[in-house]
Amino acid sequence: MARVRIPTPLRSYTGRAEVEAEGATLGALLSDLDRLYPGLRFRVVDEQERTRPHVRFFVNGEAVRDLGRPLSPDDVVFIVPALSGG
Amino acid sequence: MARVLLLVATRKGAWLFHDDPRRRAWRVDGPHFLGHVVHHLVLDPRDGRTLLAAAKTGHLGPTVFRSTTLGRTWTEAARPPAFAKGGEGARAVDHTFWLTPGPASEPGSWYAGTSPQGLFRSVDSGATWEPLSSVNDDPTLRRWMGTVQDGTPDGPKLHSILVDPRDPAHLYFGMSGGGFHETTDGGRTWTPLLDGMEVVEGFDPADPTFHDPHCVRLCPSNPDRLYQQNHCGIYRLDRPSREWVRIGRSMPRSVGDVGFTMVVHPRDADTACVLPMDGTSVWPRTSPGGRPAVYVTRNSGRSWRRLDAGLPRRQAWWTVKRQAMSCDARDPVGLYFGTTSGELWSSRDEGGRWSCLARHLPEIYAVEAAERA
Numbered sequence: 001m002a003r004v005r006i007p008t009p010l011r012s013y014t015g016r017a018e019v020e021a022e023g024a025t026l027g028a029l030l031s032d033l034d035r036l037y038p039g040l041r042f043r044v045v046d047e048q049e050r051t052r053p054h055v056r057f058f059v060n061g062e063a064v065r066d067l068g069r070p071l072s073p074d075d076v077v078f079i080v081p082a083l084s085g086g
Numbered sequence: 087m088a089r090v091l092l093l094v095a096t097r098k099g100a101w102l103f104h105d106d107p108r109r110r111a112w113r114v115d116g117p118h119f120l121g122h123v124v125h126h127l128v129l130d131p132r133d134g135r136t137l138l139a140a141a142k143t144g145h146l147g148p149t150v151f152r153s154t155t156l157g158r159t160w161t162e163a164a165r166p167p168a169f170a171k172g173g174e175g176a177r178a179v180d181h182t183f184w185l186t187p188g189p190a191s192e193p194g195s196w197y198a199g200t201s202p203q204g205l206f207r208s209v210d211s212g213a214t215w216e217p218l219s220s221v222n223d224d225p226t227l228r229r230w231m232g233t234v235q236d237g238t239p240d241g242p243k244l245h246s247i248l249v250d251p252r253d254p255a256h257l258y259f260g261m262s263g264g265g266f267h268e269t270t271d272g273g274r275t276w277t278p279l280l281d282g283m284e285v286v287e288g289f290d291p292a293d294p295t296f297h298d299p300h301c302v303r304l305c306p307s308n309p310d311r312l313y314q315q316n317h318c319g320i321y322r323l324d325r326p327s328r329e330w331v332r333i334g335r336s337m338p339r340s341v342g343d344v345g346f347t348m349v350v351h352p353r354d355a356d357t358a359c360v361l362p363m364d365g366t367s368v369w370p371r372t373s374p375g376g377r378p379a380v381y382v383t384r385n386s387g388r389s390w391r392r393l394d395a396g397l398p399r400r401q402a403w404w405t406v407k408r409q410a411m412s413c414d415a416r417d418p419v420g421l422y423f424g425t426t427s428g429e430l431w432s433s434r435d436e437g438g439r440w441s442c443l444a445r446h447l448p449e450i451y452a453v454e455a456a457e458r459a
Contacts, residue, residue, distance in 0.1 A: 038162075039163075042149065043146040045147075047168035047171060048171060048176045050178065052145070052147050081145035
């Protein structure tokens, strides 16, 4: 099970800052998160399987855009709303 | 007597205003979804208690929230509006922009319009939504819609979904841009209704691409009559005619007939209101001259009267967006509008006198006056 850090905008779904989910890829992990917390995935990935414009994923500190990125059970995934100024 | 409920959708959440029987005092309930961009909040007139809210945040994708308790509790749609999966360049819903309850004969049915332009339908009170392929995937309509790049800064929109109360298979919708369209077979086929509508100078009015209806309303007291506030003027259409008549020509020249919103009287199809904005030069989209006013016609557009008693006399540079003016069904009719500067204005006497009902709200996107069960 990978550890997933949940940003505050998505904690209405999880109720917690960190949860666990499983998946061989980032996309599969997000599907597992959606199974556990229905509705969460569509808020960060659109219907064409594209990461939404202002959402970023990090795996072990590395920025990842590809939902096909393989994951290991001990990975740490961060879901982060893009930082912006103003 | 039915009680009025004002549903105010803003860039930073939603508020509900409950009236007293005389519409003099309002109890505020909110914010709901603080920080969410709420484009539309609509009460189901068929049961008087189901609310649907179209929401997203600056970062998170779009969804629809539902309440059957007038906002005490909310449930998220299990399947919000989303386009069919496609290949390269397939579209994704950025936000649901417009919500329309279905006809009385189809309880639980709703329509949604999105940005980019898409039409969706729910038959389970907004829990799940299906795309209407006859619109969203039709190559001709897609060409008329253009791309997101062709749209306005906050995205091209499908709006003004109108259901003929006499015939559930007879629907209209508008697109900014992309024109105004009609079906008489429940959405299987669609036909543009453009005759008489003008477009920006130099473009071809026969091409729906260049048409930008901002807000179209169907008269409850005469469903054969439609009014429209367009990018290029104010119009009326009396079916079965297909020819829009530009009734904004009779507006004062100094004010013009550009605006976003339009409201029709619930019982008098000759009466309609607009709230003009400045559409000159770079399109400031503010009250002309900084002096906001509602204009009413009581003779189906032959003449207009300025209604500004109680409104600021100068230095008020508002915009009122296309969903942000509404009326109740009381007698006399109550009129309401919300501004981009977060003020909510009301009139208990059909615009004769205005008073500010709330200030300091976030930018107001939509105001709906509904009747509670």
